[in-house]
Amino acid sequence: MAIITVDHLHKAYGDRVAVEDVSFSVDEGEIFGIVGRNGAGKTTTVECIAGLRTPTSGTIRVDADLKEEVGVQLQDCSLPDKIRVREALGLFASFYARPADLGRLLDETGLDPDAPFAKLSGGQRQRLSIALALVGDPKIAILDELTTGLDPRARRETWDLIERIRARGVTVLLVTHFMAEVERLCDRVALLHAGRVRAVDTPAGLIARAGLGQRLVFRTSEPIDGLRDLPEVTSVTSAGDEVTVTGAGDLPAAVLTRLPASRISGLRVERASLDDAFLALTGQPPAERP
Numbered sequence: 131m132a133i134i135t136v137d138h139l140h141k142a143y144g145d146r147v148a149v150e151d152v153s154f155s156v157d158e159g160e161i162f163g164i165v166g167r168n169g170a171g172k173t174t175t176v177e178c179i180a181g182l183r184t185p186t187s188g189t190i191r192v193d194a195d196l197k198e199e200v201g202v203q204l205q206d207c208s209l210p211d212k213i214r215v216r217e218a219l220g221l222f223a224s225f226y227a228r229p230a231d232l233g234r235l236l237d238e239t240g241l242d243p244d245a246p247f248a249k250l251s252g253g254q255r256q257r258l259s260i261a262l263a264l265v266g267d268p269k270i271a272i273l274d275e276l277t278t279g280l281d282p283r284a285r286r287e288t289w290d291l292i293e294r295i296r297a298r299g300v301t302v303l304l305v306t307h308f309m310a311e312v313e314r315l316c317d318r319v320a321l322l323h324a325g326r327v328r329a330v331d332t333p334a335g336l337i338a339r340a341g342l343g344q345r346l347v348f349r350t351s352e353p354i355d356g357l358r359d360l361p362e363v364t365s366v367t368s369a370g371d372e373v374t375v376t377g378a379g380d381l382p383a384a385v386l387t388r389l390p391a392s393r394i395s396g397l398r399v400e401r402a403s404l405d406d407a408f409l410a411l412t413g414q415p416p417a418e419r420p
């Protein structure tokens with residue numbers, strides 16, 4: 131059952147259109163991702179859902195009390211240096227009629243209640259900002275760029291935390307640039323591009339929808355322009371001398387007609403990833419690698 135329904139959302143800041151036309155719905159209990167390049171309109175969309183911005187037109191229905199039952203973690207959490215984790219949680223809890231059990235939140239996030247904000251690592255700050263979003267025991271948690279800037283270990287710990295939150299029945303709306311995060315966490319995802327929805331699907335559905343059968347990765351110092359004309363090829367990208375070719379059909383045989391095996395090395399065949407699907411659906415890669 132839908133807990134959030136966004137219908138033809140349009141939001142302009144003066145002359146600048148941030149969201150052109152966005153519609154999707156989020157089912158109760160799912161982790162729903164919103165992905166797109168910088169400036170695609172992701173933050174504006176979730177801020178409208180959270181009631182922090184007013185749509186220029188279109189409608190948003192949220193089956194929850196916005197003040198009491200929707201927790202929001204926006205980009206860039208900052209608190210006074212000296213405030214301790216326990217104090218920050220207590221302060222935010224005082225805004226709610228029925229706050230969450232702070233002991234359970236501390237257990238879930240693994241934070242030291244006596245640590246001052248200034249002493250927290252990037253990952254701990256991120257976990258605190260998630261805890262603050264959950265302090266009102268919300269039905270819906272909106273998390274914006276949850277793991278940007280975290281190292282791989284801190285990112286994995288944050289993903290585990292989100293899975294524990296979902297296991298409690300919280301619906302999670304997650305804005306992210308990272309396709310690995312989407313594959314790991316999201317049941318479904320809306321791909322935004324230039325203020326519009328390109329696709330709403332499961333991660334596997336997005337890959338299938340992009341029509342990318344497989345990809346070849348190899349090294350060569352030969353020119354690769356001729357590969358793009360092959361009917362089997364969807365995209366060709368290179369980084370240094372490593373070339374990635376996506377496509378369908380008998381891709382290896384087609385590529386080898388243009389590039390003899392003697393001129394390439396390290397050839398491997400991989401299934402298409404969500405990064406590839408993003409590239410195929412928007413014409414651009416999702417973001418710089420974390």
Ligand SMILES: Nc1ncnc2c1ncn2[C@@H]1O[C@H](COP(=O)(O)OP(=O)(O)OP(=O)(O)O)[C@@H](O)[C@H]1O
Nearest residue numbers: 143146147148166167168169170171172173174175
């Ligand atoms: N308060 C504002 N005033 C004017 N323009 C804005 C404002 N907020 C966002 N924009 C513009 O609206 C567009 C969409 O911004 P938004 O922050 O929603 O995108 P985003 O997909 O979340 O990007 P990012 O990944 O960089 O956070 C951008 O072109 C941005 O510059």
